[in-house]
Amino acid sequence: MIDLLTEIDTVRAEIEVMRGTLARLEAALEQLRGAALQHSLSQLPPCDVPSTEHRRAHRSGRPAIIDTDPELQAFILARLDRLTYHQVAAAIAEHFPPDRHISHATVHR
Numbered sequence: 001m002i003d004l005l006t007e008i009d010t011v012r013a014e015i016e017v018m019r020g021t022l023a024r025l026e027a028a029l030e031q032l033r034g035a036a037l038q039h040s041l042s043q044l045p046p047c048d049v050p051s052t053e054h055r056r057a058h059r060s061g062r063p064a065i066i067d068t069d070p071e072l073q074a075f076i077l078a079r080l081d082r083l084t085y086h087q088v089a090a091a092i093a094e095h096f097p098p099d100r101h102i103s104h105a106t107v108h109r
Contacts, residue, residue: 064109065102072100076107 047054066073075095079088085104093101 065100065106069100072096072102080107 066076072092075092076088079091083091085107088107089102089104092107
């Protein structure tokens, strides 16, 4: 029985040594990861355009109807300060063919 307890204590001591080694290895990996990240970031070209502009120019999905139709955009901008969104949408419905109609919510956006 004493031999078994001694063996258990020996294995526990070895486990503690392994835990210490793993903790040191983990700290070294985190340090290397941080250094690699810093190196990667320093290798990027300088940014001369704000990131918001870049994101706006490279949005996924379909572009907004108003953004792709300059005539419709000018029509809306000419009336936006004098009419409500509902009135602008109604004026668009009167002036443009049905495939170019938009809702008041689209005008608002």
